[in-house]
Amino acid sequence: MSDVKVEAVELEATDKLVMNQVPLSAELSEIGESPLHHADLASIAEHGPQEGGVHFHERKLMGLLTLRCLPSAEQQEMIKSLLGVALPMQPLTSVTTDESTIGKVSVRWVSPDEWLIIIEGDKAFDIESSFHDKLMGHFSLVNISGGTTIFDVSGSHVVEMLKKSTPVDLHASEFPVGKVVSTVFAKSGAMICRLADDQFELVVRRSFADYLWLWIQDASREYGLVVKA
Amino acid sequence: MFHIYCPHCCEYREEEEFHASGQAHIPRPLDPDACTDKEWGEFMYFRANPRGIHHELWVHGAGCRKYFNITRNTHTYEILEVYKVGEKPSIVANEAK
């Protein structure tokens, strides 16, 4: 009997270990380099154009986690208590709260059994740990923070820029604030969420970030592109 | 250029987001080792390929990444219905009824 118990304890320890291992300290997060690090957006923001129809900002080094599950009522309840917000169950919807104990949390519907959780970068470890400690049943939670970045695009011509890039209908009647879609973006893909009438969030993959940055610069050229630090 | 209703996202999306994955409803034999070469070959390669009503598997690759089925007329390109994996089509070709 004791043997079995020891094994179980070890397994649990391993389970925790294999998640994001150790929380990154504030000091270490200083050396983190977002996918557009090489583009030196800070100096473009400082020296580049200050007026234009499209505004661009990289919300870098955020915590992004993919949650996969077909949540039971208990799981939904637990997830709500862990995130401070209930999972959006309606297709193509999202929720955001500032109220949670871990700060601002956004949850984006991706598919009937997939959500993207967006939090501050230094909170990913806590979330991962709490899910694995407390959420029972079949699910998967994967940290994709290193592989993903967020482009915040806005401005008076942001819709035109997006219309050059994605085939989804962005008209307010079809794409209200809060709606989220995963779709084609140029020759790559993006998860697009409307944050305000003229503000969108694009969640993109790291390896495509430079291509998409080039694309957005090009698509914005006729409207003027303003980079925000 | 198809306009396809994704039964998971519950809205129409452009064909560029999807990918056709061939004929639907071709279950993998439960005991492959008991299949003859002929049976295995037919499972892998032989297809109905009708001119008319066809049930096919598509995936919303750039969207929710879910597979689902489409009943489509291969001649007129009309999409007659979409339904989830595991469900049965409600529209079938006359002779198959």
Next chain:
Amino acid sequence: MQHYSGFGLLKHSFSHHENWQRVWRNPTPKKKYDVIIVGGGGHGLATAYYLAKEFGVTNVAVIEKGFLGGGNTARNTTIVRSNYLWDEAAHLYEHSMKLWEGLSQDLNYNVMFSQRGCLNLGHTLQDMRDIERRVNANRLNGIDGEVLDAQQVKEIVPVLDCSDRARYPVMGASWQPRAGVARHDAVAWGFARGADTRGVDLIQQTEVEDLIIEDGTVVGVRTARYGEIRADRVGCVVAGNSSVLAKMGGFELPLESHPLQALVSEPIKPILDTVVMSNQVHGYASQSDKGDLVIGAGIDGYNGYGQRGSYSTIEHTIQAIVEMFPVFSRVRMNRQWGGIVDTCPDACPIISETPVKNLFFNCGWGTGGFKATPGSGHVFAASLAKGEMHPLAKPFSMFRFHNGALVDEHGAAGVAH
């Protein structure tokens, strides 16, 4: 048969061209033939021609639901080459190439076979490995071929962007000098004229509604227009609709019918003297004698009998063309169209006996049927004449999909052509 020549044209010009003979008759079918060929496209007409000319079988009918040569023969990009990877395919296509080389004279009909050469570009290290492999195999199989570096490619096609600016720079190419293009309609008409002259009945506007099968043996076809027409052997050569015919025979084929699109530019002055193909960038082009750039698009992923595909496929193709040939950016696309191609899982055709006795199928040429027209017709004619498959056709039995002896030519056929 009225002999065609420049002198004949001159002679007829004096009588204002009023005395040219019909190119083919418009016969009413007999009750019974030795061989019925279902499908009056290039392959079917070539089969009829060679049956009559080479194998002495003249009691033959070709039954065509529309007009002669109106299917994929009328809709392809006319590329002819034989640089296939595997021995079985290479021998078959080279057999065809040899027939092409004397075809205009053989038919006394100028099919405008123009051996302008064909480049298959390599853009990655693996492309270049595959090119080496294929060219070496071709060479040892007696098929002309060379591996060229980027500089040599540039010399052959000055308008091709061989610079490092390209997203996928050209690293080299395989080059088959004997490859080229031909005038697609003329191929069908030339074979039709040759077959008709030798007694073959070409029955147009007649759709086969069913195959008549007695005791597992095919004995004829049923048509809407003429009812039953009997035959000892039936050969189906109905690219695009093979599965529909197979269903009449009570079996399935390992085929999917997909739209394959092509397009032409407006005619421009000569600028592209050879055929250029790229798997990696995914487009290919040649220039016709009339001046059009003839461009092939990829195959659409879904099954379709509509003779049209998706616009995104056209867009990708044009992107590839502009990427390869930036100077074509200001040239304009005149017309696009689509064919229906029967694709086989191994990108090779089916020339085969079937589960029904005396019923033979020639299909599954996918994107590459035009170049095989004479060779396919010749080996199929031999098989129909003798009732057993020609040695070059044997590897292409439909039953290879049971035993696993596939001839996987996806590498050579990667881009639709």
Next chain:
Amino acid sequence: MTQDLSKQSNRLQDGGRIDRSKPLTFTYNGKQYKGFEGDTLASALLANGIDIVGRSFKYSRPRGIVAAGAEEPNAIMQIGSTEATQIPNVRATQQSLYNGLVASTTNGWPNVDTDLMSWVGKIGGKMMPPGFYYKTFMYPKSMWETYESYIRKAAGLGRAPKENDPDIYDKMNQHCDVMIVGAGPAGLMAALTAARAGARVIIADEQNEFGGSLLSSTETLNGKPAAEWIAEVVEELSGFDDVLMLPNSQVNGYHDHNFLTIQQHCTDQFADRAPNGQIAQRLHRVRAKWVILATGAHERPLVYGNNDLPGCMVANAVSTYINRYGVAPGKDLVLMTSNDNAYRTALDWHDAGRNVVAIVDSRKNPQGTFVAAARERGISILVSSGVIEAHGSKRVTGVSIAPLNDAGDAIVGSVVKMMADTVATSGGWSPVIHLSCHTGARPVWNDDILGFTPGATVQKQLTAGAINGAFSTVQVLEEGLSAACDALAHLGLDKPDVALPEADVIEEGKAMALFHIPHTKPTSKAPKQFVDYQNDVTAAGIELACREGFESIEHVKRYTAMGFGTDQGKLGNINGMAIAAKMLKQTIPETGTTIFRPNYTPVTFGAIAGRDCGELFDPKRYTAMHAWHVERGAKFEDVGQWKRAWYYPQGNETMQDALNRECLATRESVGILDASTLGKIDIQGKDAREFLGRVYTNAWAKLAVGKCRYGLMCGEDGMVFDDGVTSCLAENHFLMTTTTGGAARVLSWLEIYHQTEWPEMEVYFTSVTDHWSTMTISGPNSRKLLEKITDFDVSKENFAYMDWKAMTVAGGIPARVFRISFTGELSFEINVQANYGLHVWKTLFEHGKEFNLTPYGTETMHILRAEKGFIIAGQDTDGSVHPFDLGMPWAVSMQKPFSFIGKRGMQREDCVRADRKQLVGLKTIDPNVVLPEGAQGVLDPKAPIPMPMVGHVTSSYWSANLKRSVAMGFVKGGLEKMGEKVFYPLADGRVIEAEICSPVFLDPKGERQNV
């Protein structure tokens, strides 16, 4: 300022929609001319009295402008003021005039006015009936290429530029409730109705301003000139947020499920190059809930002798030039018509102060509003007559007119000649049904309107106006309103308050079905009667085609090339079909329908490509360490979309020098590879282990937590398509790696099986390729190097081969380190969150100096693994080999309870043959010779061609470590042929001899990786 009109000899003193206060200068065939803003190039050429604008394709006959829009077949120009901005084949009737426009004709030598080729055409033309080229140029065979080079030189219209295009084209995706094609009266009425109802509307028109037919007519609406009504509607439409108005925009394609493409000319009307920063053309990709086609109709010319002489025009085009552009393209007009409508042209001509010689009407008793008006003006009308021939050499100088019988197919009296410089003809109107055909609908012949109208369709399509054969403005407006109301009803929107404007009431007599005017001579002997101008197709040619047995209309078209020009037969197709029908004694619908395909008018390649070219043609995917590789002078290799460091040359090193150095450094001390591009898939769930067992060929049931294992993945056919190492992170948690190129395919492979075959299995797959930066340190000193950046115990005892460990590296960065090896050396694959990849990489270099840490690229990786006989899926496999062919039976577990994917396939009859091609090592007899990859092996190098081949070389390198070449390749039955010889005959004549051996050239016992 008074205008100097002296040079614009055909410009009227007033009238037209041109702006006479804005004169423009343009160059045509090297000479300067003047026009006005609002002109098209065609109207400006006509204003300047230019008759000849081209030479015909086959016969080099002089050709003039015949139409005023998209249907123009002759005025095809080369435009462009610089080499890079050349545009071939611009239709002068659709090109707005701008200051500085440079145009030239595309054919004619030495020039278009005096073309020596025309003599060839005159003499040789007799020998060039349709299809003549099929009947000649065959003998001698060797001459064909010479003949062909002349044919090619003679063909083609304009030319492509020699320099790259400086312009930018882009695309925009649009969505709307109602897409209205055509902004004539029907389209505008429909747009106004839909817009007022609150629908999202797009309305596009190919012309530079909205109004369609109203722009070139003298009609009134609500008692005011039609232009005022147009202006009111346009102004109201522009006030709606959800209405997109696109002038200068051709709707060129109508695709399935109401997807349409529109080419918008954004700056073509201003210059041949877009002003800096502006988009030259934009392609709109529209998805519409409903489509209203209000595309109007094209007038058909009549077919008669020498009808291609400059001065022969379509009647309505003449009216357009007068009313819209203030240009009368001649002095003395003969109008030939089979209908009332065309009488307007004679009225316009007369009212412009020019001389109408006669109206030649094929009908017996024409009556109607316009006929009466002509009579009122005293214009002479010849009834039951036709113009059988035009006379002249470079311009019409006169016509022959003959009385016709009631059917219009025979001459029943004597011929009279009249002087005239312009012949306008009308055979009625052909609805512009092109778009309605694009999705496969077959048009329907309508005897009442003598034209094809749109056939039944499965698209959500409505039609309004002349496309339906409704030709009066009253009817057209009504149809626009009613189509919009139908669309609104389908959309669930209420019909708004909208009233029809009041239009002039016009009575028209019945038109006659007339296409081809008979001549006193039989067609074959009569002067050429052109049907398709651009391809020189004549009535005689069509008759000949029918005589020769080309009876299907498709055969006729293909044999004669009718309709294959850049105008796609907009003027000629129906006349051609009528002539064929007459010849074949059939009706037009029996002869066949006309089918149109996209594009309606040609579209610039650049616009279709949009921004997806050059730098943006395809994404370049980068790893987190990419900038470092660039800085170190790496050469890159394209692997899928990834840019991977290939090798790192230093100084004057050749590629081989660099590879030798990288290989030696790695085996002697330590090298480092950026392996971030490998596909990585996180797999979680209680059935994860079982799932792995089903998709890999080997066993996974007992892989312990903390352990890694290599696996092969096969298709159902048993053929290998990917491989990689999968690690057990926790009991129900695995990390799978795939090849760089195979990552997406493997993930879809897992998903499709999970979602469609085994949905009951509790497992989830998530791509983490981009999340992790992966760097492999390899070589005897790799452990020492790792120790420098971690406190974790990485000793052999604590961290065994094929284990993985979690630790922190480089000052606290969490890492997963895998002790796996693709080089055969002691290796550690360090994975860190990608935001820290470059930091850790640099930290390794900080500590690596003492070990001569050497970065190596994919090529060195390939060499090192080849020394060990490790395969690369995709290079050493090609989709036709199974694990046994690869000599890897150890990677297959036939005992697994579940029949894993590939098991059944690899046991088929052909897959268990003894003489299959099998992967073996190849040792060249001369160790200094490196076999070329792709070389084909034979057993008998002296065998005649075709030589029986036994297999090809898949991987081959110079091994600096072994100081000899190493290679792998396939040999038939090779696994049973160890020690035997294979020969590789190369293109350069060399024959390389090699011995079949084990593919493991280095350290066969694996001692180096196990230290």
